Amino acid sequence: MAVASVSPTPLLKDELDIVIPTIRNLDFLEMWRPFFQRYHLIIVQDGDPSKVIKVPEGFDYELYNRNDINRILGPKASCISFKDSACRCFGYMVSKKKYIYTIDDDCFVAKNPSGEEINALEQHIKNLLSPSTPFFYNTLYDPYREGADFVRGYPFSLREGVPTAVSHGLWLNIPDYDAPTQLVKPRERNTRYVDAVMTIPKGTLFPMCGMNLAFNRELIGPAMYFGLMGDGQPIGRYDDMWAGWCIKVICDHLGLGVKTGLPYIWHSKASNPFVNLKKEYKGIYWQEELIPFFQSATLPKDCTTVQKCYIELSKQVKAKLGKVDDYFLKLADAMVTWIEAWDELNPSEGDSAELANGVGKLTV
Numbered sequence: 001m002a003v004a005s006v007s008p009t010p011l012l013k014d015e016l017d018i019v020i021p022t023i024r025n026l027d028f029l030e031m032w033r034p035f036f037q038r039y040h041l042i043i044v045q046d047g048d049p050s051k052v053i054k055v056p057e058g059f060d061y062e063l064y065n066r067n068d069i070n071r072i073l074g075p076k077a078s079c080i081s082f083k084d085s086a087c088r089c090f091g092y093m094v095s096k097k098k099y100i101y102t103i104d105d106d107c108f109v110a111k112n113p114s115g116e117e118i119n120a121l122e123q124h125i126k127n128l129l130s131p132s133t134p135f136f137y138n139t140l141y142d143p144y145r146e147g148a149d150f151v152r153g154y155p156f157s158l159r160e161g162v163p164t165a166v167s168h169g170l171w172l173n174i175p176d177y178d179a180p181t182q183l184v185k186p187r188e189r190n191t192r193y194v195d196a197v198m199t200i201p202k203g204t205l206f207p208m209c210g211m212n213l214a215f216n217r218e219l220i221g222p223a224m225y226f227g228l229m230g231d232g233q234p235i236g237r238y239d240d241m242w243a244g245w246c247i248k249v250i251c252d253h254l255g256l257g258v259k260t261g262l263p264y265i266w267h268s269k270a271s272n273p274f275v276n277l278k279k280e281y282k283g284i285y286w287q288e289e290l291i292p293f294f295q296s297a298t299l300p301k302d303c304t305t306v307q308k309c310y311i312e313l314s315k316q317v318k319a320k321l322g323k324v325d326d327y328f329l330k331l332a333d334a335m336v337t338w339i340e341a342w343d344e345l346n347p348s349e350g351d352s353a354e355l356a357n358g359v360g361k362l363t364v
Contacts, residue, residue: 019100
């Protein structure tokens, strides 16, 4: 049986940081207070560092602006995007916790079909603490959930599953559409609540959205780099996509799992589709070459840590995608800089962190 008994979900309050990128006062935290107040927040302020960001009283937080990023990383700060929510990945780097939950400041508490407020963080924790099943698809979705199990015909040798590295949540109300779809369907809203969590199969890529995302920082943190976006870059709104493609290739190689589905948040505000199109148009064009690149990317057996995998991937980006546009030469260099900065701030998590038996858990 996948589930013998159901025990309360651990709070992990001393093992999890909440990372929020923002350019505005964080009034939205009032709505999340019952769920977030016991956790430590890492706020990454984008834009003008002289602007004072107000945080509601009672929250335990640290706030970093661009001046702080430059002071802490020095020349390596060049790998952190400016004027783009991709700057959130700096919070992943400075965290010292095992788990990260990141959320956008226009994401509110959603309600399930019964009208109950959804504790998104609790569901993410459930997803991360239960195994994934990337090697064989279970038609009842997550077999480790209460009331579910492995169906007839599922190999017993695979029922133990693998460690879950990433929990990808979804959104009610404003869907995460690209600019062309926004323009064609300006009034479309997502009202469908699908009560399901599933593992994304090995070898399958997915479009990762960073606005409601949790991950095991010890298992996959160094690969959660949101790239070079925003100010001075030819592309935006592909930060989480890039990270998602990279982490999926690496999770597949290292035998780790990625889940998607529950929990839902309420995405309150649609961004301007014309502004989005200006940011996205090169990415929409480039992704027709990026996707085949990631679909065919393979990593050698001696890549036994996330860092080694990511450095190898950066070499392949430079060699193959550099032909698409010079931007990818710059991005490949930034990927290396990111790993160097990560290892400087997290020396105990460097290349000495080998994967146990080549699969699953980092031994630090």
